[in-house]
Amino acid sequence: MNNLRGFMGSQISAFLRSFSRLLGLTPATPIPIVAMLSSIKRQSSTLDRVAVQGGHHGMVDTTAAISSMVDELYGLPTTPPSLYIDLEGVKLSRRGTVSILQIHVRTTGKSYLVDVKTLQNDAFSTPGACTRSTLKAILESISIPKVFFDVRRDSDALYSHYGIALRGVHDLQLMEIATRRGPERVIYGLKRCIESHLRMKPAEKSAWTKAKEEGISLFDPGKGGSYEVFNQRPLPEKIRLYCIEDVHYLPRLWDTYDRKMTPAWRTKVLNATKARITESQAPGFNPVARTMSLAPARW
Numbered sequence: 001m002n003n004l005r006g007f008m009g010s011q012i013s014a015f016l017r018s019f020s021r022l023l024g025l026t027p028a029t030p031i032p033i034v035a036m037l038s039s040i041k042r043q044s045s046t047l048d049r050v051a052v053q054g055g056h057h058g059m060v061d062t063t064a065a066i067s068s069m070v071d072e073l074y075g076l077p078t079t080p081p082s083l084y085i086d087l088e089g090v091k092l093s094r095r096g097t098v099s100i101l102q103i104h105v106r107t108t109g110k111s112y113l114v115d116v117k118t119l120q121n122d123a124f125s126t127p128g129a130c131t132r133s134t135l136k137a138i139l140e141s142i143s144i145p146k147v148f149f150d151v152r153r154d155s156d157a158l159y160s161h162y163g164i165a166l167r168g169v170h171d172l173q174l175m176e177i178a179t180r181r182g183p184e185r186v187i188y189g190l191k192r193c194i195e196s197h198l199r200m201k202p203a204e205k206s207a208w209t210k211a212k213e214e215g216i217s218l219f220d221p222g223k224g225g226s227y228e229v230f231n232q233r234p235l236p237e238k239i240r241l242y243c244i245e246d247v248h249y250l251p252r253l254w255d256t257y258d259r260k261m262t263p264a265w266r267t268k269v270l271n272a273t274k275a276r277i278t279e280s281q282a283p284g285f286n287p288v289a290r291t292m293s294l295a296p297a298r299w
Contacts, residue, residue, distance in 0.1 A: 059235060061115035063126045066135065069112055070128035073105065073138055080258065081145035081170060082106045083138075084250035087154045088243055089116075090227040093287045094160030099230035104247035111244050117231050124162050142167045147250055149173050149190045151273065153287050155280040165281070171273040172250060175257040177295045178265040185295050194249050197256050208245055215242025272296045 060069050076082035084104040090097045101114040101123070114135070116123045124136040138144055139158070148154055150173040151166065158164040176193055177184070188196075191212065200208065215238055219225045229239055261269070275296070279285060286292075 058110075059113050059115055059240070060123075061118050061233075063119070063122050066114070066119065066123060066126040067129050069103075069114075070126070070133055070135055070138070071130045072108075072110075073103070073135075074128060074131040074133050076105065076107055076144075078143070078145050080106065080251070080254060081147050083144070084147045084247050084254075085139075085154070086149065086243075086246045086250075087116075087157060088230045088246075089157060090230060092153050093156050094285075096157065097231075098157050098161055100235070100243055102243050102247045104244075104250060106251045111247055113235070113240065113243055115233075115235075118233065121162060124164060136162070136164055139164050140167050144168050145170055147172060147254055149193075149250060149253075150187070152276050152280045152285075152292070155277045156285055156287060159281045166277050169273050169277060170254075171269065171276060172253050172257065174269045174272050174276075174296070175254070175261065177299060178269050179257050179260040185299075187293055187295055190246070193253060198249060198252055208249070211238070211241040211245045214238045215245075218242075268299075272299075 058065070060066055073083065082105055084106065086102045087098055087100065088102070089099040092098065097117070099117045101116055102111060103114065104111045114123050119126075124139070125134055127134050139146065145168050146166070147170045149171070151169050151171050155166050155169075158166060172193070173187055173190075176188055176197070194200075194208070217223045217225055218229045218236065218238055219227050221227075229236060232239075235243075280287075
C-alpha cells in the first residue's frame with residue numbers, strides 16, 4: 001500500500017510539474033492546487049473578457065487577448081464561412097497605415113476589433129495558447145475561408161506592411177455582381193448592397209444608418225473629419241460602432257448572394273478574387289485607379 005501511495009504521489013507530482021510549465025510557472029516553485037486552479041480560471045476567462053466587452057465586441061489590444069482570440073478563431077465551421085473581415089486605417093494601402101482589423105464570427109455572433117495600431121506585428125505573429133496558430137496563419141490558410149467586401153485595399157495593406165499573402169478569400173462584392181441580372185459593369189459599395197439586398201426592420205435600419213453616418217462624419221475629410229480618428233486610443237465609441245457595423249451584416253449578404261450563385265459563377269468569383277489579390281500585391285497597384293470601380297472584364 002505504501003508503494004502504491006508513493007507511485008500515485010510521484011505521478012501526481014509529475015503531472016503538476018508538466019502542467020505548471022504549460023502555465024508558465026517555475027517548476028522549482030511549489031504549486032498549491034488552489035493557485036493552479038486560479039491560474040487556469042484566469043486563462044480560460046481571458047477570451048470571455050475580450051469578447052463581452054462592449055456587448056461581444058471587444059478591442060483586442062494585448063498579446064494575451066490576441067492569443068485567446070486566435071484559439072477562438074481556429075477550427076471553426078467552414079461551410080458557410082465563419083470569418084468575415086474588414087480593415088480600417090489612414091489611407092489604407094501600402095502608402096498608408098492599418099489601424100484596426102475587424103473580425104466578425106458567424107457562429108458566435110462576436111466581433112473583434114484587433115488594435116493593429118498598438119500591436120503592429122504582434123497582432124499577426126502571436127500564437128494561440130492551445131492551437132499555436134497565429135492570425136497571420138489563419139489569414140493565409142487556403143482551408144479557412146475568409147469573407148471580405150472588396151479585398152483589394154485590405155490585401156494591399158496587409159501584404160505591404162505585414163507580409164501577409166491572403167488566401168482562402170471570398171469577395172462579397174464579386175458575389176453581388178455574379179448574381180445580378182444583365183451585364184452591368186459598375187461595382188456597388190457595401191452601403192448600397194446592404195440597403196438594396198437586406199431586409200431590415202425599421203428600428204434596425206435606423207440604428208445601422210445612424211452608426212454609419214456618425215462614423216463617417218468623424219473620419220471623412222469632406223465632412224470635417226479625419227482618418228486619424230482610427231488611431232485614437234481609446235477608440236471613440238462612434239468609430240467602434242462604425243467598425244462593428246461594417247462586418248456585422250456581411251454574413252447576411254453572403255447568404256443572400258450565395259443562394260443565387262451557380263457552380264460556374266462560384267468558380268468565376270473565386271478566380272476573380274484570386275486575381276484581385278494578385279493585382280493588389282503587384283508593384284504598380286493603384287488603389288484609386290478608375291478601373292477599381294469596374295467589374296472584371298468579360299463579366
